[in-house]
Amino acid sequence: MxxxxxxxxxxxxxxxxxxxxxxxxxxxxxxxxxxxxxxxxxxxxxxxxxxxxxxxxxxxxxxxxxxxxxxxxxxxxxxxxxxxxxxxxxxxxxxxxxxxxxxxxxxxTDVRTAIAGAVAAKYLAKQNVQSVGVIGTGTQARYQIEALSLVRQFDTIYVYGRNEEAAKNYAVEMETKLGKKVIVAKSPERVVKMSEIVITTTPSTSPLIKAEWLHPGLHITAMGSDAEHKQELDENIFSKADLIVCDVKSQCFRLGELHHAKENGILDDDKNIVELGEIITGSQLGRTNNEQITVCDLTGTGxxxxxxxxxxxxxxxxxxxx
Amino acid sequence: MxxxxxxxxxxxxxxxxxxxxxxxxxxxxxxxxxxxxxxxxxxxxxxxxxxxxxxxxxxxxxxxxxxxxxxxxxxxxxxxxxxxxxxxxxxxxxxxxxxxxxxxxxxxTDVRTAIAGAVAAKYLAKQNVQSVGVIGTGTQARYQIEALSLVRQFDTIYVYGRNEEAAKNYAVEMETKLGKKVIVAKSPERVVKMSEIVITTTPSTSPLIKAEWLHPGLHITAMGSDAEHKQELDENIFSKADLIVCDVKSQCFRLGELHHAKENGILDDDKNIVELGEIITGSQLGRTNNEQITVCDLTGTGxxxxxxxxxxxxxxxxxxxx
CATH class of the missing domain: 3.30.1780.10 (ornithine cyclodeaminase, domain 1)
Structure with a gap:
């Protein structure tokens, strides 16, 4: 051993x-x-x-x-x-x-979590993007954007954190690391409006992203919620999304964003939810055009x-x- | 670390x-x-x-x-x-x-499992016993009897195993170790009939001990079943027992002997089942006389x-x- x-x-x-x-x-x-x-x-x-x-x-x-x-x-x-x-x-x-x-x-765990985010973006984000955004300034905010750069070319990163100092540090560090422009945003709203891919990486217990900020072509991956009380996305986002994907349905309906959407009557069963593996194997389609709004809920799987x-x-x- | x-x-x-x-x-x-x-x-x-x-x-x-x-x-x-x-x-x-x-x-795990058996016997077996029995000839058959000797004095051990050679080896080893007489029994029935305390220690998936073999004053601890498909005791034993004890009710009703008794309609709820800890703390009584038949179902707890x-x-x- x-x-x-x-x-x-x-x-x-x-x-x-x-x-x-x-x-x-x-x-x-x-x-x-x-x-x-x-x-x-x-x-x-x-x-x-x-x-x-x-x-x-x-x-x-x-x-x-x-x-x-x-x-x-x-x-x-x-x-x-x-x-x-x-x-x-x-x-x-x-x-x-x-x-x-x-x-x-x-x-x-950091690596496999970030990579799942990259896999989600690979199949669900538009092929050509200029700007991506991240909510949160911790370890996953770093790894997720690094992993994302493996599957999509982009020039600009928008970052929002409750602690502006931490967001500034993030910007300096990631500009050096990735050689891309990093802009500290004043609000989550600005991140969403300016970005074609948004990744939420927080342990938030109340929604950070509102449905009214969504725009055509946007892809969101929410990877922070892994417990019943955590939530990063306004549940109405799931009624506006054209394609809802997750890592494991049973788990996301218990612990993830989908759990809140179900509890609030936005999603009443799982028939329109696709698992990431189904897209990878080709049994379900990922993004099919540049206008779709796609959302992926990741809870992290064994x-x-x-x-x-x-x-x-x-x-x-x-x-x-x- | x-x-x-x-x-x-x-x-x-x-x-x-x-x-x-x-x-x-x-x-x-x-x-x-x-x-x-x-x-x-x-x-x-x-x-x-x-x-x-x-x-x-x-x-x-x-x-x-x-x-x-x-x-x-x-x-x-x-x-x-x-x-x-x-x-x-x-x-x-x-x-x-x-x-x-x-x-x-x-x-x-071997130690804490054997000790739980000793704790069960401490509160549930008669004070004075001469003969004890064990079904199974493996590691727990050894540890359980060793642990039992900490809480009760006894002279003779009856052992039954499907493999008679293994039972004979057990007898030789345990006679030396404990300085007590060990008798290889021809059947589980003989073990039960000759013993005042019986411990079952097998991964059996069908009952080894029948209800008709029970006799006044007997205490049985079944520690082998820790999964839905395992069973050492005929479920009718639970309708003949005067006192039914277990380690954790929720777990025993899912994985232990109690699970089979419930499934077969012998136990229809948990109101007459006592947890070992309730006896230890004094909120419930253990054995109160020498005639009672007592049974303890152990599934092993975190x-x-x-x-x-x-x-x-x-x-x-x-x-x-x-």
Whole structure:
């Protein structure tokens, strides 16, 4: 049984086209019914503003699968610690024995989450875009835009954060990193109005984006909501969208944006909702013209964890001498 | 973050009275409503005759809690590997960070499971017993009887296993270990008829003990069933029992012996079922006379994992120099 540290994992796994390929394979397996995906296990510790999630997925026929523990403790920054952390474990599907522990401190989750955003944009955003926007200024705001640059060319990034200082820091950092212009927006409204793709990356518990700001051709990916009380999108957005996509319907109707849309009577069943894997495999269509408004709700699935953990492990064991 | 191996964990945690004390504290916390106990997460891999469970529990106010992964792959013995394995992780309830990984290979589960059996017998078996019986000849058949000897004096052990050779090996080993007489029984019926306490420790999927074998004063603990398809006790046993106890009602009605009794209309609700923690805290009575037939259904709870993992960690960090 091999234990790997974050530093060595970072050497071998990153936001790149290989990661897109494996995450797409995971979503495709899900769409083909080849995945055992138990409901997320969650432990809430509200007195410390924290929660721990356990996710897992078994892709039938593969020799290993992952179990991931990820934590979000939102008082941590006040004591100089990151809010998010976690680890992944790989188990043999033949013997149940632990093959590896990946002490990634949430890094692999950051990558697989950002890559899912890129996959959504790949199939749902217009081919040609000039401006993209991001709501939030944290780690995912960075990774999501970096991943997006793998699938779409764009010149300008609009960023909005409640903390303007953090948004300014984001702008400086990302201009250097991506060589693109980053503009700090005064409001979420301005981000939406100026952008052809918008990604929301916050733990918000009330809608940040209003339906009246939508415009033809816009694609939105909301990746922040992964619990019943979280919500980034006004539920009326789902009545205006031409195409509604999500990672896993059952999960999004319980924890994601779709959950609020259903609760408010905007979506009364799942018949018009498409899963990302169905588009990847070609059984459903993604965007078909430049006028459609498309929305993708991502809650994060165990199948992404299993494929990224397997990939990391393969890279690590083939590249290292033990 | 500290990682411990099975060997060092075994030095500090064992089947002893201290373990009884901490497991009782766990059940008591559960009865007092102080525990967040999410449903078990399970991944079945039927093509390899395997399953992996994830259990957890947060005892409100404590500074750490455990998440446990345990696997049962029942083709393993054919290739020289143990069927059961697993590991526990301790997380800070303040920051969500991983405090420790206990690579116990299922040892702590063996201990906390056996100790729960001892706790059940402590409150539910007659004070004075001469003979006890065990169905099954595996690891738990050993640990359960060892743990039982902490709470009751007895002279003779009856053992039944489908594999007579394994039963004979058990007899030789346990006679030496406990200094008590061990008799290999020809049938489960003989075990039940000769014993005042019977513990079933098998992964059976059909009942091993029939209701017509019960006799006044008998106590049965069934600890094998932890999945919907497993069953060790004829469901009619629950209509003959004077006192029905379990570890957690919600879990036993889904996964344990109680599940089959309910499905067959023997138990139509949970009003006459007592949780072990309610007896420990004194809010419900255990055995009140020597004639009662008592039955305890144990499915294994995350709260046992949290208390034993916390205990192991405390012992390890206070006893070792880093």
């Amino acid at each position: 091999k234990i790997f540290q974050e530093e060595e994992i970072r050497e071998f796994v990153g936001v790149n086209s290989k990661a897109i390929e494996i995450i797409e394979e995971g979503f495709a397996a899900l769409a083909k019914g080849k995945v055992t995906l138990p409901p997320i296990m969650r432990i809430d510790i509200p007195e410390n503003n924290g929660e721990i999630d356990v996710k897992t997925a078994y892709i039938k026929g593969l020799d290993t699968f992952a179990i991931k523990v990820s934590s979000g403790f939102f008082n941590n920054p006040a004591i100089g610690l990151p809010s998010l952390s976690g680890m992944m474990m790989l188990f043999s599907t033949k013997t149940g024995l632990t093959e590896s522990i990946l002490l990634d401190n949430g890094y692999l 199948v992404q964890d299993t494929v990224i953990a397997r990939f990391a492990y393969e890279q690590l064991v083939t590249s290292k001498v033990f | 500290k990682i411990f191996q099975e060997e060092e964990i075994r030095e500090f945690v064992g089947v002893n009275s201290k373990a009884i004390e901490i497991i009782e504290e766990g059940f008591a916390a559960l009865a007092k409503g102080k525990v967040t106990l999410p449903p078990i997460m399970r991944i079945d891999i039927p093509e390899n005759n395997g399953e992996i469970d994830v259990k957890t529990a947060y005892i409100k106010g404590l500074d750490t809690f455990a998440i446990k992964v345990s696997s049962g792959f029942f083709n393993n013995p054919a290739i020289g590997l143990p069927s059961l394995s697993g590991m526990m992780m301790l997380f800070s309830t303040k920051t969500g960070l991983t405090e420790s990984i206990l690579l116990d290979n299922g040892y702590l 709260v046992q994992d949290t208390v034993i993992a916390r205990f192991a960690y405390e012992q390890l960090v206070t006893s070792k120099v880093f």
